[in-house]
Amino acid sequence: xxxxxxxxxxxxxxxxxxxxxxxxxxxxxxxxxxxxxxxxxxxxxxxxxxxxxxxxxxxxxxxxxxxxxxxxxxxxxxxxxxxxxxxxxxxxxxxxxxxxxxxxxxxxxxxxxxxxxxxxxxxxxxxxxxxxxxxxxxxxxxxxxxxxxxxxxxxxxxxxxxxxxxxxxxxxxxxxxxxxxxxxxxxxxxxxxxxxxxxxxxxxxxxxxxxxxxxxxxxxxxxxxxxxxxxxxxxxxxxxxxxxxxxxxxxxxxxxxxxxxxxxxxxxxxxxxxxxxxxxxxxxxxxxxxxxxxxxxxxxxxxxxxxxxxxxxxxxxxxxxxxxxxxxxxxxxxxxxxxxxxxxxxxxxxxxxxxxxxxxxxxxxxxxxxxxxxxxxxxxxxxxxxxxxxxxxxxxxxxxxxxxxxxxxxxxxxxxxxxxxxxxxxxxxxxxxxxxxxxxxxxxxxxxxxxxxxxxxxxxxxxxxxxxxxxxxxxxxxxxxxxxxxxxxxxxxxxxxxxxxxxxxxxxxxxxxxxxxxxxxxxxxxxxxxxxxxxxxxxxxxxxxxxxxxxxxxxxxxx
Ligand code: TEU
Ligand code: CA
Numbered sequence: 001x002x003x004x005x006x007x008x009x010x011x012x013x014x015x016x017x018x019x020x021x022x023x024x025x026x027x028x029x030x031x032x033x034x035x036x037x038x039x040x041x042x043x044x045x046x047x048x049x050x051x052x053x054x055x056x057x058x059x060x061x062x063x064x065x066x067x068x069x070x071x072x073x074x075x076x077x078x079x080x081x082x083x084x085x086x087x088x089x090x091x092x093x094x095x096x097x098x099x100x101x102x103x104x105x106x107x108x109x110x111x112x113x114x115x116x117x118x119x120x121x122x123x124x125x126x127x128x129x130x131x132x133x134x135x136x137x138x139x140x141x142x143x144x145x146x147x148x149x150x151x152x153x154x155x156x157x158x159x160x161x162x163x164x165x166x167x168x169x170x171x172x173x174x175x176x177x178x179x180x181x182x183x184x185x186x187x188x189x190x191x192x193x194x195x196x197x198x199x200x201x202x203x204x205x206x207x208x209x210x211x212x213x214x215x216x217x218x219x220x221x222x223x224x225x226x227x228x229x230x231x232x233x234x235x236x237x238x239x240x241x242x243x244x245x246x247x248x249x250x251x252x253x254x255x256x257x258x259x260x261x262x263x264x265x266x267x268x269x270x271x272x273x274x275x276x277x278x279x280x281x282x283x284x285x286x287x288x289x290x291x292x293x294x295x296x297x298x299x300x301x302x303x304x305x306x307x308x309x310x311x312x313x314x315x316x317x318x319x320x321x322x323x324x325x326x327x328x329x330x331x332x333x334x335x336x337x338x339x340x341x342x343x344x345x346x347x348x349x350x351x352x353x354x355x356x357x358x359x360x361x362x363x364x365x366x367x368x369x370x371x372x373x374x375x376x377x378x379x380x381x382x383x384x385x386x387x388x389x390x391x392x393x394x395x396x397x398x399x400x401x402x403x404x405x406x407x408x409x410x411x412x413x414x415x416x417x418x419x420x421x422x423x424x425x426x427x428x429x430x431x432x433x434x435x436x437x438x439x440x441x442x443x444x445x446x447x448x449x450x451x452x453x454x455x456x457x458x459x460x461x462x463x464x465x466x467x468x469x470x471x472x473x474x475x476x477x478x479x480x481x482x483x484x485x486x487x488x489x490x491x492x493x494x495x496x497x498x499x500x501x502x503x504x505x506x507x508x509x510x511x512x513x514x515x516x517x518x519x520x521x522x523x524x525x526x527x528x529x530x531x532x533x534x535x536x537x538x539x540x541x542x543x544x545x546x547x548x549x550x551x552x553x554x555x556x557x558x559x
Pocket of ligand 1: 059062063099142162198199254256292327328387415
């Protein structure tokens with residue numbers, strides 16, 4: 001099997017917010033099919049589809065009630081098959097979102113499991129007796145409250161790391177694992193090209209179920225006992241042997257809490273587990289005492305250390321994923337760049353340059369390529385995300401933070417920042433729907449929309465398109481060795497990539513100031529070719545000393 005997934009660029013679609021084809025205000029599969037030419041034009045190779053399976057939508061589809069049926073909101077299985085065929089016709093691959101750490105509580109397995117203690121499906125899930133009328137452990141759930149829900153019928157608790165409508169599956173049960181592998185085979189046999197695996201490093205739990213350390217929420221932190229658990233590699237190697245090894249797939253494991261050492265084991269060339277992982281070290285930068293809801297200023301040197309650790313940590317063993325944002329994260333320009341009018345596009349192009357010149361497979365989140373930004377709804381009632389709404393209730397109602405402080409945190413870090421509808425045109429609702437959108441469209445759709453960027457050759461869309469093209473034309477971008485420059489500089493992120501006799505020099509100014517870049521003495525520059533830049537740049541300009549402009553990015557090929 002060749003390494004096509006190392007040379008690919010992936011585009012993530014959040015179907016609910018991508019494009020609505022039937023005017024019900026909800027994005028759908030036919031809406032995606034209608035936009036495949038747009039994605040082909042951008043030049044991406046793989047589409048990662050957030051879940052489209054049947055779901056009561058408690059967590060926007062990450063609570064699955066039937067893995068082999070399509071959520072009505074999104075259309076029919078025929079619509080899915082048509083989208084898959086149309087994507088393949090255009091040389092685009094489809095990566096499905098596999099949510100197998102938990103199901104919906106409306107999944108038939110759980111309906112059976114909760115019916116009685118001796119039901120054959122009982123131990124598809126994790127049931128425990130309480131201790132003196134209290135939950136089995138003091139763990140908190142990711143969306144607030146205890147991680148255990150008491151079930152009156154059978155007088156036991158079941159584990160749910162996320163919402164109580166997302167009961168955790170019991171991976172200790174070989175029958176459950178076999179059913180999961182059969183479901184994966186069903187989708188691969190349909191022609192799907194791979195999977196993004198939701199919190200896949202949570203599936204092996206520490207069977208002792210000890211209490212966790214109490215944190216600011218008043219609950220215990222259970223994560224040391226369910227992240228990267230004792231049998232995780234055994235389960236992933238079994239999944240690889242039973243399913244993945246029989247297909248030419250792309251796989252990426254979403255792994256909150258995974259370190260680069262863990263990632264060497266998960267993605268090592270001979271480990272036969274996964275191709276790559278999503279870690280969270282950079283997107284958690286600047287988290288405060290109440291995590292992302294109390295964000296603090298972060299330092300560029302900290303970000304550079306994190307990226308460099310992962311570039312160096314996986315240089316021999318394994319492979320990096322590269323991302324700034326996804327459906328759980330704020331918009332890249334607002335989070336890491338500057339979304340004010342003067343610097344939105346410049347900083348968006350700079351961030352794209354910084355990420356796409358690194359070693360690894362780049363992921364573009366829908367709307368990133370047109371420069372979309374965070375939203376700031378005035379009222380909490382405009383938000384839809386279960387995590388945001390629950391956190392508001394828990395933190396504000398418990399007076400841990402004021403309403404104003406919480407709204408500031410929500411404006412900066414709510415997952416809904418990434419879930420406002422894709423902005424296609426300057427028409428009402430940004431051309432996303434002719435109906436009432438399930439969540440308000442960001443009001444800046446008149447200035448920021450796909451139609452507008454497609455008409456501007458200097459737009460961020462064509463900048464992304466060029467970055468993708470450069471990756472296809474220059475093996476140094478895929479395989480070149482990474483070296484960090486100016487390690488202690490708090491304004492400039494500069495690095496090189498080396499491959500045979502060539503060197504790429506990447507220089508990114510992360511500020512609205514004008515710092516001076518000085519080429520380190522050990523970098524030889526006999527010949528130089530400007531590959532890409534976000535300002536009009538004189539090719540002949542000497543690069544030993546460059547007075548950078550605000551958010552300036554340049555890439556040179558040095559020989
Ligand atoms: O996210 C896993 C996860 O840890 C997220 O809760 C993320 O860390 C958090 O939202 C950041 O604040 C996956 C899916 O991507 C997410 O959409 C689901 O809500 C979650 O798992 C449960 O399936
Ligand atoms: Ca629709």
